[in-house]
Amino acid sequence: MSAIASPVPRGFATPTDDHPVVRIALILVSVGFITIFLVLPLITVFAQALAHGFAEACDAVLQPDALSAVRLTLIVAAIAVPLNVAFGIAAAWAISKFDFAGKSFLTSLIDIPFSVSPVISGLIYVLVFGLQGWFGSALRDMNIKIIFALPGIVLATTFVTFPFVARELIPLMTDQGRDEEEAAVSLGASGWRTFLRVTLPNIKWGLLYAVLLCNARAMGEFGAVSVVSGHIRGLTNTMPLHVEVLYNDYQYVGAFAIASLLAMLALVTLVLKSLLEWRYADEIAAVHRH
Amino acid sequence: MSSAAVPRIVRWRNPSVLPGFGLSLGFSLFYLSAIVLIPLSALVLRPLSLGWAGFFAEVSTPRVVHALELSFGAAAIAAAINTVFGLIVAWVLVRYKFPFRRLIDALVDLPFALPTAVAGIALATIYAPNGWLGSLFARIGIKTAYSPLGVVLALTFIGLPFVVRTLQPVLAELGRDAEEAAATLGAHRGQTFRRVVLPALAPALITGSALAFARAVGEYGSVIFIAGNLPMVSEIAPLLIVIKLEEYDYAGAAAIGVVMLAISFTIVLLLNIFQAWVQSRR
Numbered sequence: 001m002s003a004i005a006s007p008v009p010r011g012f013a014t015p016t017d018d019h020p021v022v023r024i025a026l027i028l029v030s031v032g033f034i035t036i037f038l039v040l041p042l043i044t045v046f047a048q049a050l051a052h053g054f055a056e057a058c059d060a061v062l063q064p065d066a067l068s069a070v071r072l073t074l075i076v077a078a079i080a081v082p083l084n085v086a087f088g089i090a091a092a093w094a095i096s097k098f099d100f101a102g103k104s105f106l107t108s109l110i111d112i113p114f115s116v117s118p119v120i121s122g123l124i125y126v127l128v129f130g131l132q133g134w135f136g137s138a139l140r141d142m143n144i145k146i147i148f149a150l151p152g153i154v155l156a157t158t159f160v161t162f163p164f165v166a167r168e169l170i171p172l173m174t175d176q177g178r179d180e181e182e183a184a185v186s187l188g189a190s191g192w193r194t195f196l197r198v199t200l201p202n203i204k205w206g207l208l209y210a211v212l213l214c215n216a217r218a219m220g221e222f223g224a225v226s227v228v229s230g231h232i233r234g235l236t237n238t239m240p241l242h243v244e245v246l247y248n249d250y251q252y253v254g255a256f257a258i259a260s261l262l263a264m265l266a267l268v269t270l271v272l273k274s275l276l277e278w279r280y281a282d283e284i285a286a287v288h289r290h
Numbered sequence: 291m292s293s294a295a296v297p298r299i300v301r302w303r304n305p306s307v308l309p310g311f312g313l314s315l316g317f318s319l320f321y322l323s324a325i326v327l328i329p330l331s332a333l334v335l336r337p338l339s340l341g342w343a344g345f346f347a348e349v350s351t352p353r354v355v356h357a358l359e360l361s362f363g364a365a366a367i368a369a370a371i372n373t374v375f376g377l378i379v380a381w382v383l384v385r386y387k388f389p390f391r392r393l394i395d396a397l398v399d400l401p402f403a404l405p406t407a408v409a410g411i412a413l414a415t416i417y418a419p420n421g422w423l424g425s426l427f428a429r430i431g432i433k434t435a436y437s438p439l440g441v442v443l444a445l446t447f448i449g450l451p452f453v454v455r456t457l458q459p460v461l462a463e464l465g466r467d468a469e470e471a472a473a474t475l476g477a478h479r480g481q482t483f484r485r486v487v488l489p490a491l492a493p494a495l496i497t498g499s500a501l502a503f504a505r506a507v508g509e510y511g512s513v514i515f516i517a518g519n520l521p522m523v524s525e526i527a528p529l530l531i532v533i534k535l536e537e538y539d540y541a542g543a544a545a546i547g548v549v550m551l552a553i554s555f556t557i558v559l560l561l562n563i564f565q566a567w568v569q570s571r572r
Binding site: 023026042087158181191243266270 | 302304307308309310311314318321326327328329330332378379382383385386388394396397398399400402405406407409410411412413415416423446447450469470473479504508510515528531532538540543544547550554558
């Protein structure tokens with residue numbers, strides 16, 4: 001309160017406060033570091049996209065190859081995200097509502113994809129489904145294409161986004177305990193009804209939070225998808241891959257125009273994430289773990 | 291606790307009134323195996339076709355060794371940079387109030403949210419010889435983009451949130467009692483920080499740096515545009531995997547992948563042991 005005169009000199013509210021000069025210096029270092037390393041790249045994306053005006057940037061986004069990349073990215077996310085939501089809910093239900101042997105081992109297996117390089121995440125599917133992979137010749141005989149086609153891209157994306165939902169829901173549902181579900185079941189509710197009416201309302205914000213992060217990664221994944229896509233223009237290029245193709249072709253306006261779409265997706269994700277963390281902090285496990 | 295009257299039954303799970311155990315665990319295990327475990331086993335099994343001698347010959351060529359050294363070396367330097375600046379950023383965000391604090395706090399997550407290819411082309415443009423910062427460095431004779439330094443810059447971008455986000459909650463819960471005690475005992479601020487605050491933060495600082503390091507080792511998208519990818523100079527290990535795959539050298543690609551995976555898993559394992567050790571000392 002500024003109205004009450006402080007007994008300690010201004011700037012030294014308590015003996016554990018840093019010297020004002022130290023404080024200002026540290027704030028300047030932080031703001032400077034974040035400006036140079038994080039803000040400058042963000043500004044560069046939009047500045048380069050608009051280097052020759054808004055019309056040219058729009059034109060680049062509306063090219064047929066660019067539009068097909070947008071479409072493919074949306075399709076891939078629309079398959080990979082629901083798959084991981086289904087897995088995340090199932091795994092969290094089994095792990096948080098029951099006691100069984102090997103539970104913590106299972107939990108640590110779920111984290112594996114986060115410690116695997118994106119390139120290796122793509123490589124493993126090439127080793128299984130690629131032409132010289134385990135099932136390569138069998139798939140060729142059956143005329144099924146997985147690598148350099150949509151299924152491979154979906155698989156690689158699913159792998160890199162695999163832990164997001166489970167990782168958020170397991171601690172959240174473990175914290176919430178089993179009492180409410182047990183009460184519902186003992187009152188005669190069926191399993192599905194218990195899940196839909198009791199569990200789902202309790203986890204909805206945590207689930208939304210996880211879906212948000214999962215989706216951002218699914219739409220933006222580059223390394224893993226790059227390995228399995230084959231870079232066929234207009235066919236197997238997702239938005240990040242199309243950015244690479246245009247950039248390597250020296251079509252900088254086009255590359256940065258698509259990149260700015262992805263950057264906007266990232267900014268929207270960050271805003272929604274901050275809103276959820278601020279509004280529903282108690283109902284999101286990741287906020288407590290952070 | 292076991293009582294003599296009740297016969298002990300060894301069960302692999304405790305009974306529960308809740309339904310859906312078989313379905314949820316069954317689906318989880320099936321999905322985990324199909325998406326993660328079986329494909330990963332292909333990575334481990336593939337280099338076996340080379341034999342031990344072939345495997346070592348594959349991963350000890352100068353080009354592969356240099357790429358691995360660059361990936362791990364640059365990741366270590368970037369993690370060290372992030373340890374210092376991550377500590378400062380986390381300290382400022384938790385302890386001080388200043389304009390736009392919330393905005394800066396939200397921005398820290400940008401490397402998590404921004405697709406790596408987007409970060410990659412942006413960094414390459416900034417640090418190119420004619421770029422905003424690259425031209426400044428070029429004037430004093432330092433080559434940033436298309437050199438190992440460019441790799442370090444990209445990996446620093448990727449790693450910052452790991453250190454900050456690991457430190458923030460620990461710092462927030464740290465409380466000021468110990469610092470107040472140190473101050474009343476006559477320690478000045480610098481001593482208090484070195485002798486009281488830093489030891490309390492050390493476990494989180496080490497964890498955050500290790501996470502940033504592990505992520506940076508495998509990073510691909512944000513690096514390849516700025517690195518220039520000259521073999522034996524600025525070529526990272528993940529890129530070499532991609533090159534081997536393009537040459538249909540599956541076993542060679544898998545061999546590099548196995549080495550990277552083995553080192554990454556060792557780091558994660560050591561980190562878990564370290565965290566358990568820290569917990570047990572509390």
